[in-house]
Amino acid sequence: xxxxxxxxxxxRLTGLTFTxxxxxIMAAIGFAFDIYELLMLPLVIRPAMLELGTMKPSDAxxxxxxxxxxxxxxxxxxxxxxxxxxxxxxxxxRLGRRRVLTWSILLYSVSAFLAGYSTSLPMxxxxxxxxxxxxxxxxxxxxxxxxxxxxxxxxRERVLGYTQAFSSFGGLLVAVANxxxxxxxxxxxxxxxxxxAVPIWGAIAxxxxxxxxxxxxxSGLIPAIPLVLIRPFLPESPSWQRKKAEGTLRxxxxxxxxxxxxxxxxxxxxxxFACSYGVAFGALQQIPEIVPGxxxxxxxxxxxxxxxxxxxxxxxxxDYTKVQEIGGLVGRFxxxxxxxxxxxRRALIRAFLVPAIxxxxxxxxxxxxxxxxxxxxxxxSRLRLGTLPVTTVSIGVFFxxxxxxxxxxxxxxxxxxxxxxxxxxxxxxxxxxxGGRMIGTAFAAVTSTLAVQPFTPGETLPAxxxxxxxxxxxxxxLVGLLSSAFLPEPSPETED
Numbered sequence: 200x201x202x203x204x205x206x207x208x209x210x211r212l213t214g215l216t217f218t219x220x221x222x223x224i225m226a227a228i229g230f231a232f233d234i235y236e237l238l239m240l241p242l243v244i245r246p247a248m249l250e251l252g253t254m255k256p257s258d259a260x261x262x263x264x265x266x267x268x269x270x271x272x273x274x275x276x277x278x279x280x281x282x283x284x285x286x287x288x289x290x291x292x293r294l295g296r297r298r299v300l301t302w303s304i305l306l307y308s309v310s311a312f313l314a315g316y317s318t319s320l321p322m323x324x325x326x327x328x329x330x331x332x333x334x335x336x337x338x339x340x341x342x343x344x345x346x347x348x349x350x351x352x353x354x355r356e357r358v359l360g361y362t363q364a365f366s367s368f369g370g371l372l373v374a375v376a377n378x379x380x381x382x383x384x385x386x387x388x389x390x391x392x393x394x395x396a397v398p399i400w401g402a403i404a405x406x407x408x409x410x411x412x413x414x415x416x417x418s419g420l421i422p423a424i425p426l427v428l429i430r431p432f433l434p435e436s437p438s439w440q441r442k443k444a445e446g447t448l449r450x451x452x453x454x455x456x457x458x459x460x461x462x463x464x465x466x467x468x469x470x471x472f473a474c475s476y477g478v479a480f481g482a483l484q485q486i487p488e489i490v491p492g493x494x495x496x497x498x499x500x501x502x503x504x505x506x507x508x509x510x511x512x513x514x515x516x517x518d519y520t521k522v523q524e525i526g527g528l529v530g531r532f533x534x535x536x537x538x539x540x541x542x543x544r545r546a547l548i549r550a551f552l553v554p555a556i557x558x559x560x561x562x563x564x565x566x567x568x569x570x571x572x573x574x575x576x577x578x579x580s581r582l583r584l585g586t587l588p589v590t591t592v593s594i595g596v597f598f599x600x601x602x603x604x605x606x607x608x609x610x611x612x613x614x615x616x617x618x619x620x621x622x623x624x625x626x627x628x629x630x631x632x633x634g635g636r637m638i639g640t641a642f643a644a645v646t647s648t649l650a651v652q653p654f655t656p657g658e659t660l661p662a663x664x665x666x667x668x669x670x671x672x673x674x675x676x677l678v679g680l681l682s683s684a685f686l687p688e689p690s691p692e693t694e695d
Contacts, residue, residue, distance in 0.1 A: 221432050222348055225425070226362040229304055229341050231369035232422035233334050236307050238370050238524075239419065240327065241484040242377045242517060243412035244272055246509060250407050251320045268320060270644035273480065275324055276331035281637030287336030288628025292621060295443075296344035296436045299624075303340060304426050307333025311419025316392055318401030330419070335636050338611075339628045346615030346623070347436035353539050356612055360535025363608040367531050370524035370604075376418045378517045380411035381510060387414055411513065438620055456626055464617050465626065467685045468610070469634035471548070474679030475606040476639020478555070481646045481671035482563060483523055483603060485664050486596070487516035488650075489563075492661025493592075519596055526597035527604025534608040545686050548609050552683060555602035556676040562595035563669035610635075616689035646671050 215223070248268050291299045307330045314326035345362065349355040380387075389408035392400050407413075456465045490496055491512050500508040530551070541547045610630065618626035649655055649671075650663040657663035 218432060218434060219348070221429055222345070222434070223358060223362055225429050225433060226341055226345050226358075227365040228422055228425055229300065229337055230363050231365040231372065232304070232308070232419070233337055233369065234366040235369035235373045235376075235422075236311050236330055236334055236419055238373050238484070238520070239311070239377075239415055240272060241487050242373065242513070242520060243415050244269060245487065246410065246412045246513065247317075247323060248320065249509075250410060250412075251317065251323060269647040271324060272327060273643035273647070274641050276328040277637050277640040279328040280331035280335035281632040283332040284335030284339065284632030284636060285625075285628050287332075288339045288624040288626075288632070291336075291340045291343055291624030291628075292439075296340050296347070296439060296624070297433055298435075300337060300340035300344055301426065301430055301433075303333045303336035305333075305423055306330075307337065308420050308423035308426075312417055314419070315390060315413040315416030316400070316403070317416075318392065318403055322401070331636070335628075335632045338631055339624050342611050342615055342627055343439075343623045344436055347438045347620070348434070350438075355615075356538045357535060359612045359615075360531070360538050360608055363611045364528060364531035364535060366607065367524050367528035367600075367604055370527060371521055373415070373418075374517045374520040374524060377411065377415045377520075378514060380414035380418075381513055381517070384409045384411045384414060390414070390417070442620060456622065456629055461618070461622070461626070463685065464687050465629055467682055467687070468614065468617070468630040469638075470682050471679050471686065472610055472630045472634035473638035474675045474682070475603070475610065476635040477642040477675035478559060478603045478672050479607075480640045481642030481675060482559060482668040483596075483599060484643060485646050485650075485668045486519050486523070487512075488647075488664040489661045489668070490516045490519065492659050492665075519593060522593045522596050523600035524604075526600030529597075530601035530603070530605025531608045533601070534605045534612070538609075538612050544609075544613055544688055545683050548606065548613075548683055548686065549680070551602050551605050551609070552676060552680045555599075555606075556673065556680060558595070558602055559599045559676065560669040560673040562592070562599045563665045563672065565592065565595060613689070617687060642671055642675065 252268065287299060287303065310326050310329035310333060314323055314330065317323035317326060342359070345359055346355055349358050387409065389405075390403060390410070390413045391408050392402055403413075455461060493515070496511060496515050499511050503511065534547075534551075537547060537550065541550070614627045614630055615623055646664065646667045650660065650667040655663045656666050
């Protein structure tokens, strides 16, 4: 079979009914805020730890303290999400796609809102974990739901591809929301715990009731609003509902994923999904830790009081996050375009992995100006895209985002095609939650831990983060690329 084939005429997103458009809109909102919720943490973790922690930047051992809590904030929620995400995948197969999707979105929206009222790091960790559980379950339910609501293969590929592209809108939106929170915090209503709840919940000191990181978390409630309005119009998956009504829906047995023909699919997809997330969390999401070492940021901070210095760091980190997410958005659209043109799924994923193994590590190594042992960006004639910096580094971050985030849409298109209806939610959950959320996001903890070790090259903490991020990115992309040789091609028997 040829690797390439022409696009048929019936794959366009035309002629959709009102209900189908509601489905597409709700799925797009769900995917957007899935990533919106996840990407809050890299933007706000530094100011949150400085407020809620007991140590300050001037204290001895602060880097180790930061590494400990960064590791906990990234990894503990990932473990919780992985475990409960598996349960969510099972419930998706047993109770239906729509019901689980609805409750998972409400769960991550409400928990994000409550995280904005955190009065301690353990409390923030708990709400972050609950939010992660909702996100992990939502992804699996949404993918299975969409795959079964659009039976035409080419239309399904486009629906999955373009709705997942809104994930990158979510990443861009959270960077914009964080920037607005930083700019408007002083004029927004204070975030204060009601008096009756203070004895149990704790109090927020008056000087911390206008913190930008709190408003960023509060904005996570937004997706619950359209969900409440649209929910009555959303149908259940017709194939799942039909099989359940006929009594032909086979009982879900998660152990069957590790036997027979499904064993190879489960192992390879779990490993490769972990690698995709490993690059994102082990490298791209470390940019806020590298930003304080950039030469232009140092120049802007010079002579400024500490609060102003932190504001400059946060705004710059948000700007680079926007650039990264714009790249990711383009990558998702590129995937959606290629998905119906490249027949081989191995060839499709390699179209991202092969250039990524060169580009992504190079971007992080470039942060280091070796001769002077400090980080710098090369300004291209002071060009700017709105408020976004156009530099050699930001261009590199754009392409790193494109090649990394585009892979996430690949998995949303691929996984529904390799598992049958009765195993679809569970199979997707193992790859996405064990591989991606639990193992993949753990690379954030790996990078945070290695970056503060004495054997890691670099004279400053940002330098060590950049070096570690480059090494982690290269390693996990290499594993993903090698594993792609064993990736099964979809079988017609599993595409019901």
